[in-house]
Amino acid sequence: MIEVEGVERRYDGVAVLSEVTLSLPKGGLTAIIGPNGAGKSTLLSVMGRLQKPDAGRVTLEGMHLAQAPGRAVAKKLAMLRQDNHTAARLTVRDLVAFGRYPHCRGNPGPEDQAQIDRALAILGLEPLADRFLDQLSGGQRQRAHIAMVLAQDTGCILLDEPLNNLDISHAVRIITLVREAAQALGKTVVVVLHDINMAAAHCDRIVVMKGGRILRHGTPAELMQADFLSAVYETPISVHELAGRLVAVY
Amino acid sequence: MPEPHSPRPSSQQPGPAARLLFPLALGLTLAMGLASLFVGVSSVSPTLLWAEGGTGPATEVFLTSRLPRTLALALAGTGLALAGLVLQVLVRNRFVEPSTVGTTESASLGILLVMLLAPGLPVPGRMAVAAGFGLAGTGLFLLVLRAVPQRSALMVPLIGLLLSGVIGAVTTFIAYRTDMLQSLGAWSTGDFSVVLQGRYELLWIVAGLTLVSALFADQITVAGLGRDMAIGLGVNHRAVRALGLVLVALLSAAVIVTVGIVPFLGLVVPNVVSLLMGDNLRRTLPVVCLTGAALVMACDIVGRLVVRPYEMPIGLTMGIVGSAAFLWLLTRRRGHVA
Ligand SMILES: Nc1ncnc2c1ncn2[C@@H]1O[C@H](COP(=O)(O)OP(=O)(O)OP(=O)(O)O)[C@@H](O)[C@H]1O
Ligand SMILES: [Mg+2]
Numbered sequence: 001m002i003e004v005e006g007v008e009r010r011y012d013g014v015a016v017l018s019e020v021t022l023s024l025p026k027g028g029l030t031a032i033i034g035p036n037g038a039g040k041s042t043l044l045s046v047m048g049r050l051q052k053p054d055a056g057r058v059t060l061e062g063m064h065l066a067q068a069p070g071r072a073v074a075k076k077l078a079m080l081r082q083d084n085h086t087a088a089r090l091t092v093r094d095l096v097a098f099g100r101y102p103h104c105r106g107n108p109g110p111e112d113q114a115q116i117d118r119a120l121a122i123l124g125l126e127p128l129a130d131r132f133l134d135q136l137s138g139g140q141r142q143r144a145h146i147a148m149v150l151a152q153d154t155g156c157i158l159l160d161e162p163l164n165n166l167d168i169s170h171a172v173r174i175i176t177l178v179r180e181a182a183q184a185l186g187k188t189v190v191v192v193l194h195d196i197n198m199a200a201a202h203c204d205r206i207v208v209m210k211g212g213r214i215l216r217h218g219t220p221a222e223l224m225q226a227d228f229l230s231a232v233y234e235t236p237i238s239v240h241e242l243a244g245r246l247v248a249v250y
Numbered sequence: 251m252p253e254p255h256s257p258r259p260s261s262q263q264p265g266p267a268a269r270l271l272f273p274l275a276l277g278l279t280l281a282m283g284l285a286s287l288f289v290g291v292s293s294v295s296p297t298l299l300w301a302e303g304g305t306g307p308a309t310e311v312f313l314t315s316r317l318p319r320t321l322a323l324a325l326a327g328t329g330l331a332l333a334g335l336v337l338q339v340l341v342r343n344r345f346v347e348p349s350t351v352g353t354t355e356s357a358s359l360g361i362l363l364v365m366l367l368a369p370g371l372p373v374p375g376r377m378a379v380a381a382g383f384g385l386a387g388t389g390l391f392l393l394v395l396r397a398v399p400q401r402s403a404l405m406v407p408l409i410g411l412l413l414s415g416v417i418g419a420v421t422t423f424i425a426y427r428t429d430m431l432q433s434l435g436a437w438s439t440g441d442f443s444v445v446l447q448g449r450y451e452l453l454w455i456v457a458g459l460t461l462v463s464a465l466f467a468d469q470i471t472v473a474g475l476g477r478d479m480a481i482g483l484g485v486n487h488r489a490v491r492a493l494g495l496v497l498v499a500l501l502s503a504a505v506i507v508t509v510g511i512v513p514f515l516g517l518v519v520p521n522v523v524s525l526l527m528g529d530n531l532r533r534t535l536p537v538v539c540l541t542g543a544a545l546v547m548a549c550d551i552v553g554r555l556v557v558r559p560y561e562m563p564i565g566l567t568m569g570i571v572g573s574a575a576f577l578w579l580l581t582r583r584r585g586h587v588a
Contacts, residue, residue, distance in 0.1 A: 088471070088475055
């Protein structure tokens with residue numbers, strides 16, 4: 001359970017997040033959508049304690065994030081950033097293994113090893129496991145970073161545009177995987193997505209942001225409305241029912 | 251989470267070539283160490299030592315000169331390579347080492363001031379002052395880096411060289427005004443021919459610092475992945491960075507105070523190892539230390555042999571080997587500069 005209470009964030013006096021309040025129950029997949037510059041990444045990095053809010057606070061299972069000890073939080077919350085350019089020459093396996101660092105402090109036991117192998121397998125990285133990160137394509141590198149987050153095996157997972165650079169097959173596989181993790185294992189997963197249809201098809205909740213504020217928060221059925229989406233994106237969008245799903249056409 | 255489609259036993263090492271590097275470096279270090287013990291003007295050989303049975307001229311040379319010199323070479327090589335490695339990982343730039351970011355120059359300034367203001371200060375005190383100045387110099391470098399907006403991979407060492415130049419100029423100026431120029435040159439040029447029993451023992455501190463670095467290897471690697479990644483994994487980025495910079499300053503100071511400045515080593519060795527086996531300190535740290543020790547010993551042996559019975563200072567041999575290696579690295583590294 002993660003709660004954002006009255007969070008504000010300003011850059012050089014310009015508000016990028018204003019009075020953002022959001023309460024996400026334990027378990028479930030939440031999508032954050034919105035146009036470029038809406039403040040999605042900023043919100044996620046405040047939730048992931050990479051940035052301190054100028055006002056308000058974030059609590060995770062009652063733990064005040066800005067004050068909790070780093071390692072304790074790292075066992076409960078993992079985050080994937082929007083841009084992952086790791087300069088270090090690590091192998092894929094090493095990177096994924098560092099996901100276990102909060103748990104094992106560098107001495108992986110059999111359980112840690114199993115998590116590492118599982119994360120590598122899920123993302124189809126086994127053939128690439130011993131390659132250096134700088135020898136991978138953009139999508140492969142993205143998958144390696146997602147595998148690291150999965151290996152961290154936390155109750156709360158924040159993913160900023162995890163489907164960036166991924167082909168359709170991997171995109172579907174990953175969104176299905178996080179959905180299963182949210183449903184079966186009770187993980188609280190938040191994903192920033194640009195593909196509205198992906199969000200509507202797979203997520204339990206959608207948060208729509210624009211101009212540093214949350215415009216609406218609800219189920220896909222409540223938010224997949226042509227007028228609303230057209231206004232948010234300032235683009236004509238129509239919504240149709242297709243094969244039992246609500247699909248936005250633009 | 252779903253089961254993996256094809257569970258496979260995991261191997262710990264990246265490749266067969268990388269796996270061979272540790273034994274290779276170890277073998278090389280031992281070979282160089284042996285050579286260093288028995289190469290020199292006066293003849294010392296295992297058979298001679300055996301024949302003397304504990305006392306005699308050869309044993310005397312061995313114990314007071316050869317052994318201390320070899321140990322000093324190995325320790326200094328380890329310390330310089332390690333300092334370069336830690337600095338490169340923490341600054342996240344492959345083209346830095348203590349002598350290109352102001353650490354070395356600042357430490358020299360500290361030593362000069364000690365010689366002027368407190369000439370009676372014992373060597374450990376001298377080293378502490380040098381380390382303090384070195385740390386301040388590195389800190390200044392990081393502050394300047396933060397203030398410069400657009401930083402490309404090559405900007406970073408350029409800023410460092412500029413800063414080193416300024417600090418070096420201040421040192422030279424003070425030395426010039428106080429008539430210390432000659433002695434400044436004398437002790438700052440790396441030289442192992444002066445190493446004798448009783449004059450290098452401070453270098454053992456390098457062994458302790460290496461142990462500390464090894465204990466923090468994972469945290470330093472994580473800190474090298476950047477602030478956000480470190481926070482995500484629950485590592486105190488600021489504290490690890492501070493610890494790393496203190497390690498770098500102490501390592502550099504220990505070497506400078508005992509044997510002087512040895513250029514390039516901290517740059518070349520970690521780079522070569524990184525190319526071959528990556529940046530996971532847990533694996534690379536022992537190889538970097540061993541290779542550093544082996545390279546310094548090799549350069550020193552060459553210096554002892556080329557102009558026999560005289561000696562070439564290690565700075566010269568190291569400069570030739572190091573600059574050639576660095577040029578090669580520049581062409582290799584272009585693809586993946588930090
Ligand atoms: N370091 C910064 N300094 C100043 N302004 C910033 C900074 N980082 C972000 N911003 C501004 O904050 C606003 C929100 O940025 P944010 O990255 O959160 O957007 P986003 O919703 O994630 O967009 P995108 O869909 O493009 O990823 C943008 O207007 C951006 O220009
Ligand atoms: Mg974003």
